[in-house]
Amino acid sequence: MCLSIPAKVISIEGELARVSVGGTEYEASIQMVEDVNIGDYILLHTGFAIQKISAEDAEETLKLFKEFEELNVRLDEEEKESGNRIV
Amino acid sequence: MKYIDEYRDRELVSRLVSEIQKVSRKDIALMEVCGGHTMAIQKFGIPFLLPPTIHLLSGPGCPVCVSSRKYIDQAIAYSRLDDVIITTFGDLIRVPGSTSSFEKEIAAGADVRIVFSILDALKIATENPENRVVFLGIGFETTAPGSAAGVLNAAKQGLTNFFLFSSHKIMQPAMEALIDEGVKIDGYIAPGHVSTITGTGIYKDIPAKFGLGCVITGFEPVDLLHSILMLTRQVEDNKPEVAIQYKRAVKPEGNLKAKKMLDEVFDLRDDWWRGLGILKKSGLVLREKYSRFDAEKMIDVEVEETREDKGCICGEILKGLKKPGDCKLFAKACTPSDPFGACMVSNEGACHAYYKYNRDG
Numbered sequence: 001m002c003l004s005i006p007a008k009v010i011s012i013e014g015e016l017a018r019v020s021v022g023g024t025e026y027e028a029s030i031q032m033v034e035d036v037n038i039g040d041y042i043l044l045h046t047g048f049a050i051q052k053i054s055a056e057d058a059e060e061t062l063k064l065f066k067e068f069e070e071l072n073v074r075l076d077e078e079e080k081e082s083g084n085r086i087v
Numbered sequence: 088m089k090y091i092d093e094y095r096d097r098e099l100v101s102r103l104v105s106e107i108q109k110v111s112r113k114d115i116a117l118m119e120v121c122g123g124h125t126m127a128i129q130k131f132g133i134p135f136l137l138p139p140t141i142h143l144l145s146g147p148g149c150p151v152c153v154s155s156r157k158y159i160d161q162a163i164a165y166s167r168l169d170d171v172i173i174t175t176f177g178d179l180i181r182v183p184g185s186t187s188s189f190e191k192e193i194a195a196g197a198d199v200r201i202v203f204s205i206l207d208a209l210k211i212a213t214e215n216p217e218n219r220v221v222f223l224g225i226g227f228e229t230t231a232p233g234s235a236a237g238v239l240n241a242a243k244q245g246l247t248n249f250f251l252f253s254s255h256k257i258m259q260p261a262m263e264a265l266i267d268e269g270v271k272i273d274g275y276i277a278p279g280h281v282s283t284i285t286g287t288g289i290y291k292d293i294p295a296k297f298g299l300g301c302v303i304t305g306f307e308p309v310d311l312l313h314s315i316l317m318l319t320r321q322v323e324d325n326k327p328e329v330a331i332q333y334k335r336a337v338k339p340e341g342n343l344k345a346k347k348m349l350d351e352v353f354d355l356r357d358d359w360w361r362g363l364g365i366l367k368k369s370g371l372v373l374r375e376k377y378s379r380f381d382a383e384k385m386i387d388v389e390v391e392e393t394r395e396d397k398g399c400i401c402g403e404i405l406k407g408l409k410k411p412g413d414c415k416l417f418a419k420a421c422t423p424s425d426p427f428g429a430c431m432v433s434n435e436g437a438c439h440a441y442y443k444y445n446r447d448g
């Protein structure tokens with residue numbers, strides 16, 4: 001529940017934005033952050049943008065996610081094998 | 088230190104690890120108080136990268152875990168009322184109450200809907216004017232502004248069938264209570280997303296009062312190791328302070344707009360935490376002005392007597408006094424598919440994280 005993810009703002013209509021997280025789109029309320037623009041990265045938490053992230057920093061974070069993807073894939077496989085998959 | 092460049096270096100993890108090894112002399116324990124950190128630390132195997140001098144402990148950072156069983160029982164009681172629709176995040180569905188759970192209530196016909204956001208709950212309320220829609224508000228300062236926004240929007244829309252059942256809590260009283268209780272730690276890996284909202288202000292007394300540093304930390308291995316290095320240095324130099332490692336998302340002043348919404352909608356009340364008991368001014372309750380949206384005040388319901396499970400040591404684990412492996416039930420009578428205690432149900436619970444990534448506890 002504490003999880004928040006960096007998401008890219010694709011479009012804005014009033015207080016609502018469409019945002020993208022690794023290609024999947026979500027609706028996000030931007031009523032809690034000032035001055036959000038298309039192309040900005042926000043931290044998405046339970047349907048709300050809770051803070052803006054600078055684009056460079058967000059990209060770096062996403063890059064890191066990629067780098068650790070391998071580890072995730074391996075852990076997922078181990079879970080499947082051991083029959084202890086938890087989603 | 089140039090923050091961005093560090094992220095570009097794939098070798099950074101191992102560089103950070105050797106730097107930590109170099110700096111660390113004293114035996115120290117660092118505590119994380121955020122469920123997201125609990126997960127990330129276990130997932131990336133951070134404890135195995137650290138020298139034997141540095142110990143990591145999980146604190147009361149999982150909102151579902153610290154909430155009372157009475158809260159679950161009362162929410163279940165609401166769900167049994169004919170006209171009530173419960174809206175909640177997925178985490179709560181399998182949390183055991185005294186005699187039931189939402190999973191069981193759903194099977195028995197209760198209308199319980201998992202939502203992604205409180206705004207979905209408002210939609211459900213608008214579409215179902217004959218029903219009373221209760222949203223289960225659980226979480227710390229990261230999640231509570233969403234609930235505040237939900238209540239403000241409900242007021243704006245003139246909804247009369249939407250209610251918040253708040254179990255929202257704030258972090259800082261728990262961080263101080265732990266130290267007051269004598270839990271021995273040398274620094275806090277302070278919660279990144281809570282701090283996104285609060286900024287550094289909530290930690291400002293901790294270094295002076297308790298001699299402990301607080302480093303606000305992100306959720307990637309580089310973030311975690313970087314922050315562990317910062318805290319280790321603070322301890323070795325005997326200079327505890329509040330610092331931000333997670334600079335890309337945390338401003339010293341926090342999110343002023345979100346803080347204003349929180350203050351507009353919520354007042355502080357004494358609240359009960361698993362493991363810590365009642366802490367003064369640690370919970371959030373709707374202000375008088377918004378009490379028409381307060382489920383506790385507006386919906387009468389009889390709640391069964393709370394029964395705590397014997398054998399679950401969640402409370403000790405949440406204080407960092409015990410580890411999941413110390414529980415006799417861990418990975419035996421208590422597993423994520425058949426959880427006995429809240430710390431095993433929630434993704435953010437220490438027992439769940441250990442079960443998933445570090446089975447030996």
Ligand code: SF4
Pocket residue numbers: 398399400401404411414415416417418421422426427428429430431432438
């Ligand atoms: S393993 Fe289960 S029973 Fe034991 S402390 Fe954790 S949640 Fe409680």
